[in-house]
Amino acid sequence: xxxxxxxxxxxxxxxxxxxxxxxxxxxxxxxxxxxxxxxxxxxxxxxxxxxxxxxxxxxxxxxxxxxxxxxxxxxxxxxxxxxxxxxxxxxxxxxxxxxxxxxxxxxxxxxxxxxxxxxxxxxxxxxxxxxxxxxxxxxxxxxxxxxxxxxxxxxxxxxxxxxxxxxxxxxxxxxxxxxxxxxxxxxxxxxxxxxxxxxxxxxxxxxxxxxxxxxxxxxxxxxxxxxxxxxxxxxxxxxxxxxxxxxxxxxxxxxxxxxxxxxxxxxxxxxxxxxxxxxxxxxxxxxxxxxxxxxxxxxxxxxxxxxxxxxxxxxxxxxxxxxxxxxxxxxxxxxxxxxxxxxxxxxxxxxxxxxxxxxxxxxxxxxxxxxxxxxxxxxxxxxxxxxxxxxxxxxxxxxxxxxxxxxxxxxxxxxxxxxxxxxxxxxxxx
Amino acid sequence: xxxxxxxxxxxxxxxxxxxxxxxxxxxxxxxxxxxxxxxxxxxxxxxxxxxxxxxxxxxxxxxxxxxxxxxxxxxxxxxxxxxxxxxxxxxxxxxxxxxxxxxxxxxxxxxxxxxxxxxxxxxxxxxxxxxxxxxxxxxxxxxxxxxxxxxxxxxxxxxxxxxxxxxxxxxxxxxxxxxxxxxxxxxxxxxxxxxxxxxxxxxxxxxxxxxxxxxxxxxxxxxxxxxxxxxxxxxxxxxxxxxxxxxxxxxxxxxxxxxxxxxxxxxxxxxxxxxxxxxxxxxxxxxxxxxxxxxxxxxxxxxxxxxxxxxxxxxxxxxxxxxxxxxxxxxxxxxxxxxxxxxxxxxxxxxxxxxxxxxxxxxxxxxxxxxxxxxxxxxxxxxxxxxxxxxxxxxxxxxxxxxxxxxxxxxxxxxxxxxxxxxxxxxxxx
Numbered sequence: 001x002x003x004x005x006x007x008x009x010x011x012x013x014x015x016x017x018x019x020x021x022x023x024x025x026x027x028x029x030x031x032x033x034x035x036x037x038x039x040x041x042x043x044x045x046x047x048x049x050x051x052x053x054x055x056x057x058x059x060x061x062x063x064x065x066x067x068x069x070x071x072x073x074x075x076x077x078x079x080x081x082x083x084x085x086x087x088x089x090x091x092x093x094x095x096x097x098x099x100x101x102x103x104x105x106x107x108x109x110x111x112x113x114x115x116x117x118x119x120x121x122x123x124x125x126x127x128x129x130x131x132x133x134x135x136x137x138x139x140x141x142x143x144x145x146x147x148x149x150x151x152x153x154x155x156x157x158x159x160x161x162x163x164x165x166x167x168x169x170x171x172x173x174x175x176x177x178x179x180x181x182x183x184x185x186x187x188x189x190x191x192x193x194x195x196x197x198x199x200x201x202x203x204x205x206x207x208x209x210x211x212x213x214x215x216x217x218x219x220x221x222x223x224x225x226x227x228x229x230x231x232x233x234x235x236x237x238x239x240x241x242x243x244x245x246x247x248x249x250x251x252x253x254x255x256x257x258x259x260x261x262x263x264x265x266x267x268x269x270x271x272x273x274x275x276x277x278x279x280x281x282x283x284x285x286x287x288x289x290x291x292x293x294x295x296x297x298x299x300x301x302x303x304x305x306x307x308x309x310x311x312x313x314x315x316x317x318x319x320x321x322x323x324x325x326x327x328x329x330x331x332x333x334x335x336x337x338x339x340x341x342x343x344x345x346x347x348x349x350x351x352x353x354x355x356x357x358x359x360x361x362x363x364x365x366x367x368x369x370x371x372x373x374x375x376x377x378x379x380x381x382x383x384x385x386x387x388x389x390x391x392x393x394x395x396x397x398x399x400x401x402x403x404x405x406x407x408x409x410x411x412x413x414x415x416x417x418x419x420x421x422x423x424x425x426x427x428x429x430x
Numbered sequence: 431x432x433x434x435x436x437x438x439x440x441x442x443x444x445x446x447x448x449x450x451x452x453x454x455x456x457x458x459x460x461x462x463x464x465x466x467x468x469x470x471x472x473x474x475x476x477x478x479x480x481x482x483x484x485x486x487x488x489x490x491x492x493x494x495x496x497x498x499x500x501x502x503x504x505x506x507x508x509x510x511x512x513x514x515x516x517x518x519x520x521x522x523x524x525x526x527x528x529x530x531x532x533x534x535x536x537x538x539x540x541x542x543x544x545x546x547x548x549x550x551x552x553x554x555x556x557x558x559x560x561x562x563x564x565x566x567x568x569x570x571x572x573x574x575x576x577x578x579x580x581x582x583x584x585x586x587x588x589x590x591x592x593x594x595x596x597x598x599x600x601x602x603x604x605x606x607x608x609x610x611x612x613x614x615x616x617x618x619x620x621x622x623x624x625x626x627x628x629x630x631x632x633x634x635x636x637x638x639x640x641x642x643x644x645x646x647x648x649x650x651x652x653x654x655x656x657x658x659x660x661x662x663x664x665x666x667x668x669x670x671x672x673x674x675x676x677x678x679x680x681x682x683x684x685x686x687x688x689x690x691x692x693x694x695x696x697x698x699x700x701x702x703x704x705x706x707x708x709x710x711x712x713x714x715x716x717x718x719x720x721x722x723x724x725x726x727x728x729x730x731x732x733x734x735x736x737x738x739x740x741x742x743x744x745x746x747x748x749x750x751x752x753x754x755x756x757x758x759x760x761x762x763x764x765x766x767x768x769x770x771x772x773x774x775x776x777x778x779x780x781x782x783x784x785x786x787x788x789x790x791x792x793x794x795x796x797x798x799x800x801x802x803x804x805x806x807x808x809x810x811x812x813x814x815x816x817x818x819x820x821x822x823x824x825x826x827x828x829x830x831x832x833x834x835x836x837x838x839x840x841x842x843x844x845x846x847x848x849x850x851x852x853x854x855x856x857x858x859x860x
Contacts, residue, residue, distance in 0.1 A: 080790075121726045124724060125726050128718070129673075131668075133668075137657060197627075198788065201790050201802075216798055217798055220792040222792070224631075226561070226563075226629070228565045238559065238563075239560065240558075240631075240635075242559025288635065295554055296554065307559055358560075360631050360652060362650040362651055362791070363647050370635065
C-alpha cells in the first residue's frame, strides 16, 4: 500500500481529458491498459484523439456557453433526474463542488471519462467505467439550485440569503396536490439527458460520487421518450395517454421567444441568474388503466385535441392556433371549457417550455396497477407569471385531473452557462 | 349510446392489421382520422402499407417461427419484463388469452397497433396509442409459464398437472438469497425487448390490457443497456460495476450450441416444451457506492478479469479461453479461486445464455443509495444442470457477493414459437 491509497475520490483531476473510446482502444491493443503509466497513456491518447472526436462530433452538445444545455437542446430520448441535499456547511466546499462538477460535466459531455480509467490499480478508478466505449449520445447536464440552498430552517446556510430571488420560493400548494416527501424539494438538482440511458446514468452517478461528503441523493427519477419516429416529420412525442405532448411549446430556435419566455433577463431579479432559467418539476402519476377504459370521445374532450393528429378539436392541423371561440353544431365550444388544452392555454399570455418525459416504475403495490406517468419538466423566466397561474387553473378545472395525481414537486433556478475556464455557479458564489 | 358501448376491450379483432405509421399519415392528411369509417380507413391503409413496411423492415424481428424471439435475438437496448398472476379459473379463458396475446404480439412486432386506433369514438380505443408513429424498434415479445400455473396451493388449476416438467419447479433457496415477495415468482411472464423503451412499454401495457379479467400484474421491471458503442467491434455491454458482462456466452449463431445449451430437445421432458427454453430471472441489487470505493485491483480480482479489456486476468484478449491453471509470480492463481469468472465457469460443463439488463429504480429509501443493479435473465435447456449448480457455487464462494444481493427470483418455461395461424401455448394447452 502506498500513501496514495488514502486519496479521496471526490475531486476531478485537471489532466483527465481522456476519451473513453481511446482508453478502450489502447487497452485493446495489448489488453494491458492497466499497466501503462499515466504519461505513456496520455501520449497514446493524444495521437488518437483527433479521429475519434471527429467521428462522434454529431453526438456532442457543447457544455460551455451562454446558457446551460438541456433546456433549449432538442429533447433527448432519456432523462436521469436527481435532487440532492447539500450536507456540507462550508461555503468553500460547496464552491469546490460546483467547480469539480463543472470540469466533470464538460468531460462527460464530450464522451470522456471523469478521470483515468485505470492508471493506478491501488486506487479506486476515478471513473466508474460503465460508459467506456459508448458514444456521448448528446448528453447534457443541467444544474439548478433550490430555495433551501439559500435558507433552510430559517438559517442562512451559506451567506447567500440576500441573493435569493423572489421567484425562487417553494411552489404554493395547489388544489388536488398529493405530494409525497420522497419526490419533493431539494437543495440542488442535476438533470442529465442523453439518447442512451446508460450514458445519463453514468453521468449522474459520477457527479454524485464527486459530491461525497458534500451532498447526498434526495430523490432520483428516470424518464423516457420514444427513440425513433417512423415518420421523421411527426416530431411531437406522445405521452402514456397516447396523446401528443408539447404541441404548443414556444419555438426553441427563436432567440426572441426564448428571451421572452425562458431565459432570465437583466432586471428580472438578481443579476447572477441572468441567462439562467427556472425549472419546475412535477412527478405526475397517470392512472393509465382507468384512462384505457374511457371512450375515445371522452379522451379527446378531456385533452381538447384529436388523439391521432394532435389537432385542436374542430380544427385540422396539430400546430394551428387554438380557435377557442369555435362551436360545434350543438352550440357547445369545440374545445370544451374544462379541457386540458383550453385550461393550459388560458388567455395565451403564459407560455412555458415543456420538456417532459414519461416514466414507468414497475407496479404500484397499493393498487396493482402500473406506477407510470409523466416527469413533467418545464423551463420559464418567471414562475409566478408562468407555471403557477397555469397550474392554478389546471388544478381547479382541468378534466384531466380525474386521471392524474401530482405526487412530486420541486423548483430550481438553473444557473447560467459557464465559459471555458469558469464554472457553473460562478455568478452566484463569487 | 349504441349497443357497442358495452363491448369489452379484452380481445384482439381479427381485422386489426393496421399500421401505426399509416394511421398517423392518414389522419395527417386531413386531421379527420376519427371520422373515417373503418372500411374507408382499411382501403387507404392497404395503399400505403407497402412502402412503410419496406422502409422499416430492418427493425422488425419476425414473431412467428420455430422458437420465440427475444432469446437468441441480438440483445435490444431495453427490456420491459412483467410477471403476471392468472386470475381466471377457466381453462378456455386461459387458452383464449394466449390466442389473443399471440395475435396482438404478432401485430406489435411489426410496428402495428393491436386494433383500430380510432375507428369508433364511442368505444375506448383498442390500442393505447403511445407508440403511434414509432418504428417497431426490433421489438420481441417472449411468453413463459411458471410452476404455479400448473399447481398452486396443491391445486391442479387447469388440468395441466401431468404436463408440468420436472425442471419447472421453484428454484431452491440459495445461500445469501434475500428475496422480496414483491419481485418473486409468477404464473406467466412477458419479456418485451426493444430498442425503444416506449415501444416495449406500449407492448406490455396492451398485452396486460387484453388480459383484463383473466390475469393481473404481479411485478414489473424495466432494464437498459447501452445504445451505441463508439467502437462497433466492442460489443459486450458493461454492467453498472463497469465490467463487461456476457463475454463467455455461448454463440447464438451456432445452432449446435443453442441446441446443446438453450433449446429444450425431444426426450428432455414433456414434448410440448421442445424448441422452448427455461428462463431464470434474478433481480440482483448492486451496491455501487460500496464498489466505487474499492481499488481497481480489488475489483479486477473480484471479477477475475481486467476492467478495460474484459480479458481474463493474466491473459490478453476478452474472448480467450480461460486459463484457470495460470499462476502469477507469487505462485497464486492469476484468476483467483473466489473470483466471479472462475466460480461461474466451474469445470466449464455448464453454460447458460445470459441476456441481462441493468436497472436503476431511483433511490433506495432505506440507505439513501441508488437502487440499481442487474435484471439477470438467462436461458437454458435444463436448469438443474445449468443455472442451479452455477448459482450454488456462486452463492457459496463468489467474492462478488460482497457487493450484491439477490432480491428477486423466478423461473419460467418459455414456450416454443408458433406458426402463423397457430398460437403460443398451443402445444401445452391442446
